[in-house]
Structure formats: structure tokens, C-alpha cells
Amino acid sequence: MATNLFQTLTAPNGVSFEQPLGLFINNEWRAAKSGNLITVPSSLGAGRLAVAVYPRSLISSPRNEQEIAKVHAGGEQDIDDSVKAARQAFRGPWSAISGTQRGELMRKLADLVEAKTDTFASIDTWNNGKRFASAQGDVSELTATLRYYAGFADKLALCLPPIPEVIPVNLEKLAYTSRDPIGVCGQIIPWNYPLGMAAWKLGPALAAGNTIVLKPAEQTPLSILVFATLIEKAGFPPGVINIVNGVGRTAGASLASHTGVDKIAFTGSTNTGREIMKLAAVNLKNISLETGGKSPLIVFEDAELSNAVKFSHYGIMANQGQICTATSRIFVHKKIYDQFINLFVEQVKKTSVVGDPFAPGTFQGPQVTKAQYDSVLSYIEAGKQEGATVAYGGKALTGVNGKGYFVEPTVFTNVSDSMKIYREEIFGPCAAVSSFSTEEEVIERANDTIYGLGAAIFTENISRALTVAKRIEAGSKFESSLTVYGYSYANPLFFCTVVWINSSQDSDIRIPFGGVKQSGIGRELGEAGIEAYTQVKAIHVNLAHRV
Ligand code: TXE
Numbered sequence: 001m002a003t004n005l006f007q008t009l010t011a012p013n014g015v016s017f018e019q020p021l022g023l024f025i026n027n028e029w030r031a032a033k034s035g036n037l038i039t040v041p042s043s044l045g046a047g048r049l050a051v052a053v054y055p056r057s058l059i060s061s062p063r064n065e066q067e068i069a070k071v072h073a074g075g076e077q078d079i080d081d082s083v084k085a086a087r088q089a090f091r092g093p094w095s096a097i098s099g100t101q102r103g104e105l106m107r108k109l110a111d112l113v114e115a116k117t118d119t120f121a122s123i124d125t126w127n128n129g130k131r132f133a134s135a136q137g138d139v140s141e142l143t144a145t146l147r148y149y150a151g152f153a154d155k156l157a158l159c160l161p162p163i164p165e166v167i168p169v170n171l172e173k174l175a176y177t178s179r180d181p182i183g184v185c186g187q188i189i190p191w192n193y194p195l196g197m198a199a200w201k202l203g204p205a206l207a208a209g210n211t212i213v214l215k216p217a218e219q220t221p222l223s224i225l226v227f228a229t230l231i232e233k234a235g236f237p238p239g240v241i242n243i244v245n246g247v248g249r250t251a252g253a254s255l256a257s258h259t260g261v262d263k264i265a266f267t268g269s270t271n272t273g274r275e276i277m278k279l280a281a282v283n284l285k286n287i288s289l290e291t292g293g294k295s296p297l298i299v300f301e302d303a304e305l306s307n308a309v310k311f312s313h314y315g316i317m318a319n320q321g322q323i324c325t326a327t328s329r330i331f332v333h334k335k336i337y338d339q340f341i342n343l344f345v346e347q348v349k350k351t352s353v354v355g356d357p358f359a360p361g362t363f364q365g366p367q368v369t370k371a372q373y374d375s376v377l378s379y380i381e382a383g384k385q386e387g388a389t390v391a392y393g394g395k396a397l398t399g400v401n402g403k404g405y406f407v408e409p410t411v412f413t414n415v416s417d418s419m420k421i422y423r424e425e426i427f428g429p430c431a432a433v434s435s436f437s438t439e440e441e442v443i444e445r446a447n448d449t450i451y452g453l454g455a456a457i458f459t460e461n462i463s464r465a466l467t468v469a470k471r472i473e474a475g476s477k478f479e480s481s482l483t484v485y486g487y488s489y490a491n492p493l494f495f496c497t498v499v500w501i502n503s504s505q506d507s508d509i510r511i512p513f514g515g516v517k518q519s520g521i522g523r524e525l526g527e528a529g530i531e532a533y534t535q536v537k538a539i540h541v542n543l544a545h546r547v
Contacts, residue, residue: 089239315504376428
């Protein structure tokens, strides 16, 4: 039976901290009721081959494969306890707290996190393998998101459509709407941005007055468990935020299927998203999913080439390629194809310095786990087998002490549209580059995917940029043109999410984010993000004489 709930750890950069190992339920640290620890950190997820379970155990560092800690694995009973605590808080103290006070608590939490920026960054660099500067950026994203949504907490009535309003009906009736929280929200997050993904979900849910059970990814729970130590300090009542670490198929599935949960929000693979939809159907939960992608990046012949090269590199190689919107399919106009490839390969060679994520000059650390490392390498192998040309990289690397899950940044050219590396999400530093001749052709090919998350367009021609942005199915569903007063427009009823003109991966908490097709359902961030955590209630008041 696992009983240790805290352990003092020292990261490789010398930063020491108190690491919680248990489950944070009702503002208390508890051991998992089953006594289980996370002993098999990762399979490849529900949809990938379920046999891919590795005999490695515990939470370890991908930079040198060494164990960091033994963390409790919550199960069905723990999820049930946390849902009950969240329900009690939702019906009790949390509902008695004003929007202004909620905002204050969120700001206080952001201040407490900010004061520990380097601790959080050290943990995620150690546990996830992302470079230190990037991990610091994730902490800023967490604090900025909490503060951004704190501003909504007492202004929900002002900013969301339909705003609470009195609806004129007749003299005998008063009708009005109010915008209410949804209730108990389950949030299941992935490992690529442990703090950032938590922030995107916690911020709007708290501001809107919901209570939460959050399940971190089993591979990277450490930073969020430390975050949990600040929740009570910030003044949140018990049960408002519960953090229950655990394995997807047990803790995650229990949360998704629990009938006491009103909403489930998930970021992760498309196949697990599909599984969660099925589990959530048991009580018709409100659901939002942000899943996989195979995002196109298009370089037209008139593009500012050095800018296109810079973002083509960043768009696929940042965060070890572990970004859902990674622009992994690069289309280059045939007139500039050779020139682009030379410059792109040069840029990758020069910028993608692979190494210890704690070292200041490193751009690319290790892949997060052995499972991901093996998966990325198997895609690289498939690319070679299917006849694509390796223009750069293509091999595994060893890192710290001859160990670690390091992969060479890899550029494939001569990629055809039927290849695995072109069609499937690799989630690693691996770009598939091909050429195109016409605008029509590249739009069709860019849209020929089950995914629809991000897209980047490089051109100096403003009308081409805007037309292509409309027609790309990156969160947009282009159907037909519309004629109004004799003018023809592209159908404005598309649901645009993330199209970048002359950049890639340009995220902003004020701007909505999400996918279409099999990249997800619903939006996060911006006002859309908070709308997703509210529901409209209609109140009919009878003013007539009652019989
Ligand atoms: O994802 P999973 P994995 C993609 C990427 C990657 C692949 C596999 O292509 O290679 O997914 O990664 C929880 N019920 N993305 O296996 O399984 C799990 O515990 C409930 C894209 O890590 O989707 C974790 O908390 N929950 C992505 C979360 O789901 C379950 C980011 C994500 O795990 C569950 C990560 C179940 N049955 C991976 N099974 C993005 N969109 O950014 C797992 N989980």
C-alpha cells in the first residue's frame, strides 16, 4: 500500500521542491484507495495498438530515462470521491461566492504560480523534456490564462451572447434568460503542455462558476500536482478544484463515464476522443474535444521566403514536434521548391540543436516517453520504406549519459499523398514536404485529410491569402458561395479556428481555438472558451391573474 504523499526532489538544474505524490481531493492530499502507483506510464492510447505497453515503470525523465518519483494512480473510487466533493462545492460554498470573488481567487492563484515560475519550469523540463525556456513560457501561459479569465468572472453578463436579457413577450408575462455554469466538469489533459492545457480548461471553467475534477496525463503529472498545493493557499473552498492523477483507461474512463459529471473536456488523440464520447454518452454529458491534426503549411511562389522558412521550421520542430497544430505537411510551389528545400534544411541544421533540455543552447529536447519515441521512429522508418527522400535527419540520437529519447529533426521530400508520413499524425519533429502547381490543387490536397485543426499560408498577395484561408478546412467548413445583392462571397457560415497568414503556431489566449472534422468539437480560449462552460437558462414569469 502506497502511503508516501510528499517527497523532496531536486531537479538536474539544482532546483529543489516538495513534490506531492497523492491525489488532491476536497483540498486534502490522499493516497489512491487501491494503493496503486503509476507503474506503466504509457501505452499508445486507446486507439493505437493496445499492445504497445512498455515495461518501464513510474514517472521518469525522457532526457536520461531515470526515475523521478512514484506517483499514486487514482481509480474509480477516487474519481467517485472527487466528483462528490466537486458536487458538494458546486451546490454549496462555490455557488455562494460572487463572480468578483471568483476573479480575485483566480488572480491570487496566478500570483502564487508566478512566484514559483522556475520551479514549475524545472519540473516540466525534467518530466516532459521540453527546453527550459519553453517550460517557462508554459508557466506564463498558465498565469496569463488565469488572469485573462479572472476578468470574465464578474462580467459574464456583459460579454456572452445571448446576454442575459428580458425578452418582451406580452403584458402578462415576463421572460428573461440567465447564463449559468454547467456544474461539475471533468477535464482530461495530455502531456505535451501539462500546465498550458490545464490552464486552458481551468481558467474558463472557474470563471464561469463550475467545479472541476482534472486528470493530468499519467506521463507528466508532477507540475500539476505542485500546482495543486497552491489551490488552498489561494483560498479556494474544498472541492472546487480536484486533481486526480491516474491512468487513462482507469481514472480517465471513470471520469468520462461518471454520471455525476455534467461536462467532459478533453485534449488528446482522436481515438481516445472517440472513446471518451462513447463513455460520456451514458448521461449525455456536455462535451468538448480537442484532438489530433495533420496541418498543412502552403508556400506560394510570391512568399517572403526567409519568413516562410523560419515558420516552416518552427511550425513542425517546436516542442519536439509535439503540438496538435504542428504544420507537418509542407506544400511548396514548384517554382521555388528547390530553393525552399535548401534553405529549410539549412534552417533545421542551424536551429534545431538537439540536446539536454536544461542546456541553454538547446532547441529540441527528447520525445516525452519511450512510447512516443518509438512511434516517431516507426513513422520515420515507414517514410523511408515507402520511398520518401530523407533530406535531413532520420535517425535516433542518444542524449544525456548515452540515454534518452532523442530523435533527429527530420525532413522528408518527394513525399506522395498516400504515404503514412503524409496522412497520419506523427507528433514528432518530422516534416513531409511536397510541391504543387496551382492554387486549386494545393487547396484540394491540403483539405484531403480527416483532420481540420491549423493551416499556414505564405504569400504576399492579400486576396490570395484571404481566399485560401477561407477555403482551407482548418477549423472551417467551406461549402459553397453565397450571393448577396449581386455580390458573390464564400459561404460565411464556416467555423474558422486556426489559419495563420505568414506565420505558424501563433497562439493567443484571447483568440478561439479548436478543430473541425476529426480534430475536435467545440472551442477553447477567448470568449468562446468561456461560453463552452456556461449554459443558458430561460425563466418565464406569469404576471397574469392566477386562477
Ligand atoms: O494520447 P491519449 P497518448 C496524439 C498524438 C500522440 C497520440 C497518443 O498523436 O502520438 O495522441 O498519445 C487520457 N478514457 N496526441 O496516448 O491516449 C490519458 O490518460 C479517458 C495529440 O498520450 O489521447 C491522457 O490524460 N481518458 C494531443 C489523455 O487522455 C483517457 C496531445 C491523452 O491521452 C483514456 C497528446 C480513456 N480510455 C497526444 N485513454 C493534442 N491534441 O494536443 C487515455 N486517456
